[in-house]
Amino acid sequence: MINKLLIAFFVLILSATSCPGGWGVTCINFRRGDTNGDSTVDIADALFVMNWLFSGGPAPTCNDATDANDDSSLDISDSIYLLNWLFVNGPVPGSPGPFGCGLDPSQDSLDCLLASGC
Secondary structure (H helix, E strand, O other), X not given: OHHHHHHHHHXXXXXXXXXXXXXXXXXXXXXXOOOOOOOOOOXXXXXXHHHHHHHOOOOOOEHHHHOXXXXXXXXXXXXXXXXXXXXXXXXXXXXXXXXXXXXXXXXXXXOEOOOEOO
């Protein structure tokens, strides 16, 4: 019985700490910048964030994907970052990036309820 409890405890510890966010953060693959979850990063994603922030539009289902500039906050700068990348050759959104799916390597409190575009 003790062995089963120890194994269950270690499985719990490993699963909770294997995600880059650590305790309480769910590991879900996402595409950075794909705020509307349509599997592409384009102007619609920047507009989705602005609609949510300023017009009461639907909330994103993946905060990690919405955090395009990876500064651990969700605000207008994420839309500006996306528009800068899309139209003025600005820096590409950080890992896992807009072209593939992956986990967030950043240590922040942002999380995903659903996989965004993956």
